[in-house]
Amino acid sequence: EAEVAQSPRYKITEKSQAVAFWCDPISGHATLYWYRQILGQGPELLVQFQDESVVDDSQLPKDRFSAERLKGVDSTLKIQPAELGDSAMYLCASSLDRGETQYFGPGTRLLVL
Amino acid sequence: AQSVTQLGSHVSVSEGALVLLRCNYSSSVPPYLFWYVQYPNQGLQLLLKYTTGATLVKGINGFEAEFKKSETSFHLTKPSAHMSDAAEYFCAVSGSSNTGKLIFGQGTTLQVKP
Numbered sequence: 001e002a003e004v005a006q007s008p009r010y011k012i013t014e015k016s017q018a019v020a021f022w023c024d025p026i027s028g029h030a031t032l033y034w035y036r037q038i039l040g041q042g043p044e045l046l047v048q049f050q051d052e053s054v055v056d057d058s059q060l061p062k063d064r065f066s067a068e069r070l071k072g073v074d075s076t077l078k079i080q081p082a083e084l085g086d087s088a089m090y091l092c093a094s095s096l097d098r099g100e101t102q103y104f105g106p107g108t109r110l111l112v113l
Numbered sequence: 114a115q116s117v118t119q120l121g122s123h124v125s126v127s128e129g130a131l132v133l134l135r136c137n138y139s140s141s142v143p144p145y146l147f148w149y150v151q152y153p154n155q156g157l158q159l160l161l162k163y164t165t166g167a168t169l170v171k172g173i174n175g176f177e178a179e180f181k182k183s184e185t186s187f188h189l190t191k192p193s194a195h196m197s198d199a200a201e202y203f204c205a206v207s208g209s210s211n212t213g214k215l216i217f218g219q220g221t222t223l224q225v226k227p
Binding site for chain 1: 117145149154155156157158159162203207212213214215217218219220
């Protein structure tokens with residue numbers, strides 16, 4: 001069964017450092033999502049791609065966060081510089097198209113010290 | 114704007130007892146509604162979804178949910194809890210423009226006691 005892959009699974013970094021997360025969606029899925037889940041809360045959408053284009057990044061802190069999906073397949077989410085408040089689980093999801101069922105990866109748990 | 118409220122951040126039941134997790138939503142357009150489950154240090158797995166049609170939706174692992182428009186609710190139930198059901202459960206509603214953006218509730222932790 002096809003799955004969404006994410007790496008790394010865990011990341012510990014110091015504040016002001018740069019971090020990057022990688023996501024490989026299910027093959028053929030046009031839509032890719034990055035969510036942030038703070039401990040004890042539900043996930044919140046950071047950015048949504050349709051193929052290689054960003055369709056929603058309204059909740060992405062653009063002063064420090066960036067995301068790309070250059071060839072419309074895998075994607076990278078970057079934080080520079082990391083802050084203590086960025087400690088969270090970062091989840092990637094993909095779907096065949098907008099509005100279709102989203103399938104989630106295992107997530108990357110980030111701890112900023 | 115759309116929103117989701119899950120009543121009860123923590124629910125505890127005995128093994129074999131009925132599971133009822135409550136979800137109310139706010140939406141200005143016909144919603145798509147979802148329940149996801151999350152086990153520790155894992156991603157989210159879809160339990161069931163409502164889009165249109167039959168208001169009683171059956172999902173995996175014996176769970177089901179009923180869409181009640183008049184009550185703006187989408188409560189999740191399971192007749193008999195199993196120890197393996199212990200997890201975090203999230204109710205979600207899709208974005209009003211059907212972009213696929215999910216708006217999640219705060220989550221409910223289900224504890225199953227032997």
